[in-house]
Amino acid sequence: MLDKTDVEKIAWLARLSVSEEDIPNYCRDLSNILGLVEQMDKVDTGQVSPLAHPLELGARLRPDVVTETNQRDHFQDIAPAVESGHYLVPKVIE
Amino acid sequence: MAWETIIGLEIHAQLATQSKIFSGAATAYGAEANTQACAVDLGLPGVLPVLNKEAVRMAIMFGLAINAEIPSRSVFARKNYFYPDLPKGYQISQYELPIVSRGSIDITLGNGETKTIGVTRAHLEEDAGKSVHEGFGNLTGIDLNRAGTPLIEIVSEPDMRSAKEAVAYMKKIHAIVTYLGICDGNMQEGSFRCDANVSVRPRGEKKFGTRTELKNLNSFRFVEAAINYEVERQIDVIESGGKVIQETRLYDANKNETRSMRSKEEANDYRYFPDPDLLPIEIEKKIINEIKQSLPELPDAMKRRFIEEYHLSEYDADNLTAGPALALFFETTVQHSGGEPKLSANWVMGEVAAALNRENKDYNQSPIKGEMLGGLIKRIKDNTISSNIAKEVFTAMWNGEGSADEIIEKKGLKQVTDSDAIEKMVDEVIAESPQQVEQYKNSPPEKQGKLIGFFVGQIMKKSKGKANPKQVNELLKNKLAD
Numbered sequence: 001m002l003d004k005t006d007v008e009k010i011a012w013l014a015r016l017s018v019s020e021e022d023i024p025n026y027c028r029d030l031s032n033i034l035g036l037v038e039q040m041d042k043v044d045t046g047q048v049s050p051l052a053h054p055l056e057l058g059a060r061l062r063p064d065v066v067t068e069t070n071q072r073d074h075f076q077d078i079a080p081a082v083e084s085g086h087y088l089v090p091k092v093i094e
Numbered sequence: 095m096a097w098e099t100i101i102g103l104e105i106h107a108q109l110a111t112q113s114k115i116f117s118g119a120a121t122a123y124g125a126e127a128n129t130q131a132c133a134v135d136l137g138l139p140g141v142l143p144v145l146n147k148e149a150v151r152m153a154i155m156f157g158l159a160i161n162a163e164i165p166s167r168s169v170f171a172r173k174n175y176f177y178p179d180l181p182k183g184y185q186i187s188q189y190e191l192p193i194v195s196r197g198s199i200d201i202t203l204g205n206g207e208t209k210t211i212g213v214t215r216a217h218l219e220e221d222a223g224k225s226v227h228e229g230f231g232n233l234t235g236i237d238l239n240r241a242g243t244p245l246i247e248i249v250s251e252p253d254m255r256s257a258k259e260a261v262a263y264m265k266k267i268h269a270i271v272t273y274l275g276i277c278d279g280n281m282q283e284g285s286f287r288c289d290a291n292v293s294v295r296p297r298g299e300k301k302f303g304t305r306t307e308l309k310n311l312n313s314f315r316f317v318e319a320a321i322n323y324e325v326e327r328q329i330d331v332i333e334s335g336g337k338v339i340q341e342t343r344l345y346d347a348n349k350n351e352t353r354s355m356r357s358k359e360e361a362n363d364y365r366y367f368p369d370p371d372l373l374p375i376e377i378e379k380k381i382i383n384e385i386k387q388s389l390p391e392l393p394d395a396m397k398r399r400f401i402e403e404y405h406l407s408e409y410d411a412d413n414l415t416a417g418p419a420l421a422l423f424f425e426t427t428v429q430h431s432g433g434e435p436k437l438s439a440n441w442v443m444g445e446v447a448a449a450l451n452r453e454n455k456d457y458n459q460s461p462i463k464g465e466m467l468g469g470l471i472k473r474i475k476d477n478t479i480s481s482n483i484a485k486e487v488f489t490a491m492w493n494g495e496g497s498a499d500e501i502i503e504k505k506g507l508k509q510v511t512d513s514d515a516i517e518k519m520v521d522e523v524i525a526e527s528p529q530q531v532e533q534y535k536n537s538p539p540e541k542q543g544k545l546i547g548f549f550v551g552q553i554m555k556k557s558k559g560k561a562n563p564k565q566v567n568e569l570l571k572n573k574l575a576d
Binding site for chain 2: 013015052053055057058059060061062063064065066067068070071072075076081083084085086087088089090091092
C-alpha cells in the first residue's frame with residue numbers, strides 16, 4: 001500500500017500539483033494498479049522473451065539527409081516569450 | 095594511511111552526422127539560435143521520431159573498434175526528467191539493451207606498460223539543447239539547435255587508478271572516434287565531453303568507497319586537475335572524521351576546485367521505460383561484417399606500424415598517433431623528407447606543434463603542409479642549411495613566403511661549406527680576439543671545449559649563421575692548437 005509520501009514523491013517527479021484532500025484517493029487507486037501488476041508478476045514467463053514493442057517489427061531507418069528548413073518564426077509565434085531567437089524561461093542556475 | 099583512487103568515466107561523443115538522430119534538421123555547429131530545431135526536436139504534439147541510419151552505423155563502428163559485441167537487437171528507452179533545455183520532458187536514450195555491449199581498450203602508462211580498461215557499454219541517445227544564462231536579465235534563454243544531435247555515451251568500468259590513467263583512457267577514446275571519423279572530437283565546441291566518477295578507499299580494501307560524479311570536464315587538462323582535486327578533498331573529509339556524500343559536483347576551472355551541485359536527496363529518479371514511439375533496432379550479422387570490412391586503420395595498429403616501419407620509439411609513435419590529422423601530417427612529411435622519419439617526428443611534435451598551439455589550430459589547418467615540411471627536412475639532411483637556419487626558414491614558410499627551396503634561395507641562406515670562405519672567417523675572428531686566444535691557449539683541455547664556443551659564436555655571427563658548424567669547429571681546433 002502506497003502512503004502519502006510515496007504519492008507526493010511520484011507527483012513531484014511528474015511535476016503534478018496534487019491537492020491535499022485528493023491524496024488518500026491517489027493512494028488507494030495507485031495501490032490497486034500496483035496490486036494488479038503484482039498479480040501479473042506471478043505468471044511464469046520463463047519461456048517468453050521480453051517485449052519492447054507490441055509490433056513484431058524492426059525499426060525503419062532513414063537516410064542521413066537534412067530535410068528540414070528553418071521555421072523558427074513559425075514555431076516561436078506560439079511561444080510565451082522569445083528574445084533574439086531564444087525561448088525565454090524563468091532563470092535556471094544549478 | 096595509504097589511499098587508492100577508483101575512477102570510471104562517462105564520455106559523450108557527438109556523432110558527425112549531417113542530420114539529427116530522430117529528425118531531418120541540420121546538426122551544423124554555430125548556427126543562429128533555434129534555426130536548426132524542427133517540430134520533432136521541439137517535441138511538438140503529434141510528431142514521431144525516425145532513427146538516422148548513419149548514427150546506427152557509426153555506433154556499430156565504435157563497438158567494433160573496441161572489440162565489443164554488437165547485439166542483434168537494441169532498444170530505445172525514455173529517461174524522464176524536467177529541464178528547460180529538454181523540450182519533451184524525457185531524453186530518448188538506451189537502458190537495458192544498448193547498441194554496444196562490453197568491450198575494452200589498451201592504454202599506455204607513464205612507465206611504458208600497457209593496461210586494459212573495460213568499457214561496460216556504449217549507447218545511442220539524443221543531446222539536449224543549451225541554456226544561456228547571460229544576456230536575458232532575470233530569465234534564461236534556450237537554444238534548441240543542439241537538441242536531438244546524436245550522441246554515443248561510452249561508459250567505462252571503474253578500472254582507472256589515477257588521474258593520469260583517466261586522461262590516457264580519454265585520449266585513447268578520443269583517438270578512436272576521430273580515426274573512425276564518427277566524431278570531430280572538438281572539446282571547445284562540446285562535441286566530446288566527459289564526466290568522471292571518483293572514489294577513494296584504503297589500499298587493500300575490497301569494497302568501493304562512496305563516489306562523487308564530476309561534471310564540466312571539457313579538456314584533458316581539466317579532467318586531470320579536477321580528479322586530483324577531488325581525490326584530495328575526499329581523503330581530507332575521511333581523515334578528519336567525515337563521510338563522503340554521494341553527489342554531483344561541478345568543476346570550476348578558474349578556482350581549480352569542485353563544488354556540490356545536487357545531493358542524493360534531490361538525485362534524479364529517471365523512471366526509464368521502453369520508448370513506444372520507436373521499434374527495436376535489428377542488426378543483421380551481414381551488416382556488422384560489412385562495417386567491419388570498412389574500418390580504417392586504428393591508432394594501436396598505426397602505432398605498431400610506425401615503430402616497425404619508421405623505427406620510432408614507443409613514445410614518439412604514441413604521440414604521433416594521438417589523432418588522425420597529426421598522423422597523416424607526419425606520414426606526408428616523412429614521404430617528402432627523403433627518408434628521415436626521426437627528424438620528421440621531431441619537427442612535427444616540436445616546431446609545428448608549438449606553432450599550431452600558438453594559433454589554436456589542428457594539423458589539418460596548418461599553413462605548412464606535410465609536403466612542404468618534408469621539403470625543409472630534406473635540406474637539413476643534405477646539409478644545404480643548418481638546423482638553426484631551418485627554424486628561420488620554417489617561420490618564413492609559416493608566414494606564406496613560399497617553399498623551403500624558394501626561401502633559402504631568396505634569402506641566400508645556403509650553408510657555407512666552401513672551406514676557403516670558412517677559413518677566411520676563422521682567421522679574421524682569431525686575429526680580432528687576441529685576448530680570448532691567449533686565454534684558450536693557457537687553459538687545460540677540458541676547459542677549452544667551453545671556450546671554443548666563443549669563437550664559434552663569432553664566426554656564426556659573421557656568416558649570419560650560414561657557416562657549417564662542423565667545419566668551423568674542426569678548423570678552429572686546428573688553428574688554435576698551432
